[in-house]
Amino acid sequence: MYEVKYHKASSASDAANIISGSEDGKFLAGGQTLIPTMKAKLAAPSDLVDISQADGLAGISVDGSTVTIGAMTTHAEVAGNAALSACCSSITSLAGNIGDPAVRHKGTIGGSIANNDPAADYPAAMMALGATIITNNREIAAEAFFQGMFETALDDGEIITSIRFQAPEKAAYAKFPNPASRYAMVGVFAAKTSDGARVAVTGAGADGVYRQSEMEAALDGAWSADALADIHVSSDGLLSDIHGDAAYRANLVKVMAGRAVASV
């Protein structure tokens, strides 16, 4: 790791101030991606602005059907939240299956979303739940937020403060782990929301997370795995790598979608 200047931010605005004064600063949330990347010398920020302890960025509130999760809420806190589990167990179980216990107790939902790793789990949930990403400047719909591999709508110095969504009528996430990394090789989050069925896929798309509109239409007709049986998932635009080609991922998209739907 190269030398880096560490700052502990007391609040989102404090963090924004610090980073604007830095040469090439980066926000540090749980650090579960950034720190290993820096250790491998693949990233070399001049400054790290730690927002993990900043005021008002962590915590979960469930108000009727409106769920708000602070950006610095750890995966373990999401996984273990009883109120959230009662209204949206799909997201608590998703969080409980990210990485290993050490990752879950440091990694945060805001960090995961801001990184937009194409194999991360949360982006699929945000897209399928129609979540709103709230920053220190504005509110961004999930679909506008995720803009391709590791790309988001965040401006320089913009900080995610929380995310908000309406608890779905039902929803489930089915993940097929990569045999080596155990990141999602394909993960499908299917939700029955007030706006109809929404199906989002992570791990498979060459441009990152995406919605599977054919499946959504079929599930609007009938929420069942059978409704997906005749859908052909094209391998166009899907990733191919040493772990599986696009045809295999296309198959997994269909199988995992069916399993997610069948489970709720």
Add this chain to the structure above:
Amino acid sequence: MSEGIGASVRRKEDKRFITGKGKYTDDIKQENQAYAAFVRSSHAHAIVKNIDASEAEAMDGVVAVLNGHQLTADGIGNIIAGWAITSKDGSAMNMGAWSALCTEKVRYVGDAIAIVIADTQEIARNAAETVMVEFDILPAVVSPEKTLESGSPQIHENAPNNQIYDWEIGDEAATDAGLASATHITEMEIVNNRLAPNPMEPRAAIAIYDDAEEHYTLYTTSQNPHVARLLLSAFYSVAPEHKLRVIAPDVGGGFGSKIYVYPEEIACLWASMKTGRSVKWTSDRSEAFLTDAHGRDHVTKAKMGFDANGKIVGFKVDTIANIGAYMSLFSSVTPTYLYATLLSGQYDMPAIHGNVRAVYTNTAPVDAYRGAGRPEATYLVERMMDTAALEMGVDPAELRRKNFIQSFPYQTQVIMNYDSGDFPGCMDKAQAAADIAGFAARKASSASRGKLRGIGYSSFIEACGIAPSAAVGSLGCGVGLWESAEVRVNPVGTIEILTGSHSHGQSHETTFAQLANDRFGVPIDSVQIVHGDTDKVQFGMGTYGSRSGPVGMNAIVKALDKVEAKVKKIAAHVLEASEDDIVIEAGEVKIAGTDKKMAWHEVGLAAYTAHNLPEGMEPGLKEGAFYDPINFSFPSATLICEVEVDPETGVTDIVQFTTADDFGVIINPMVVEGQVHGGLAQGIGQAMLENVVYDDSGQLLTGSYMDYAMPRADDLPSFTIEHNNVPSPSNPLGLKGCGEAGAIGAPPAVINAICNAIGNNNLSMPATPSKVWAALQEVSAQQAAE
């Protein structure tokens, strides 16, 4: 409770390991210690035109940047392979030069170019990045088949077409005749996938030069410190043996990868002398993936012929073995005498011919890895057997039984003389434990849940404790393959056993102590095992090839024999009895059938006070021995793997895994079971998960755990381990060796089971979900076409 042979005594060494008190090379710190980092090639094949270290040399905290030209000028020798293989045309093997630091050319990604010495590891690594190497990039080749093609990049000048040797074993004419007489021939092309060894502790070294004494000390992660010292002095000219002490302290796993002396240890020793600083280097995981010797990597075409009764009439094998960019220490012998000599498997084969071409490619060196040649032979033979059974429509177990060798000794057509075994007995026990009779019902139950169930066999024999020295010498080995031991009984009766074997996870501190308990009745807590230090231990050939049991422990037995004889002489003299009447029982030395006795420690004291010894006897109670085996030992087993495949995803679940092993005499059953579990984990890893992949330009694509899949606990089933042990007649203890068995036997059992489940025999390792799914699509397409 007994602590002798056959007792499952808990491991003495575990207290320090599980409380974090183990002392590994990286835990050791020296006064005046500096740190090394290596400048490595980012290209698989290139001419080094210039090295500019000026920026690094100017950095605060940088002590020196040293390169291969300086190393060569100081007379440091090239790294060698220790076993000379002669091609079938009588020519010597084409070994290319391997300098610890490259001079003219780099040949794989990770090749060391320069060593940076600095006050901290951080400075050393950052400085190494600033060293500007000007490359003239050459085309690279990574495939063992393509490298032999004309027009492929030439990697070493003295190895035309990148071929190191073209070697054969067995009788080609007899094999061709056998195949010509066959009523059925099974023909296969088999790839044995390339593996990264991944010991938990990465390699590390601390080199300490004392200029007043002109003496070097090397702490290193070695499986065989005396062999390292021999190589460093006799071949690499770092220092003469009496001026070089090599210490291998606690070592966290080796699996073969820590047998060899690598460029880094040589460079650190030399740099310590050049800079006057102690030099420490610790590999990180990325460097380990790039530079630790990989394993396997064979491509083989084979034909096995059968007569109308299903008896094998001939087996012909043509293998290309990828050696990587340089010949590592055991690289020449692993794909020849450790591989093709096992092609007969457990079967009575009247004719065998094996041809092996070893080739250079622009990849990391490939060398012995847990099993070393025997897993490659076993995978080939056992895939052939299941495939032949499938093609001939016979039960794979029955085809094996029909061909099992039944009487011993058995001389194979490929050098080995099997001394003992009970192959049908292992098959019987494995089949009973695996409930073969109930398989059909289990398969039906799986089908009712939409799952595909399959079963696969592997019946293997391997050769451990490579020996005797005279025989291996006649085959080209550069050293003797005996082992040595010294047993010291102290005046208070406690015992130190000094052994040339080295423990890096094998529980020697427990099992070796059990030998002393078994012989003298002393508690194992009063027995200390000393190993891993050339200044303490007289000599040793180290630990690899499951040799610590069949060779190392038998050396201890020889030394115990001598101690016992002297103890009896002393006791007979003191007790005024005949030596023949003295017995040693439960820590007492007595006259048989009487109550006249000496306590064990009284004999020790008598030996050292020397007040009342037999006429002419030297004082003291310390004996040494060298043991050179008369033959290899031959462990064998039948393994049965049962799998359930999810046809939608291609995910394979191992639902049952059974082995029935013949390890000869077992010292500590719990330790042996642990060894089997670890071996099976690695064998299953090879079969289903692990694979080293280079792209065509020679860049390593599987350089971290993000892409290199190691087996995890939840990938593995609970194992059923049965024993059908036949003591080896070839060594005093009757041991056969167990360290590699699981890794050797498991891969074909797994692949045979998956092929059986999915109804497609066209499947290569690792059988990942995506590959199994693709194989299932082939079956569907075939069925649709019919």
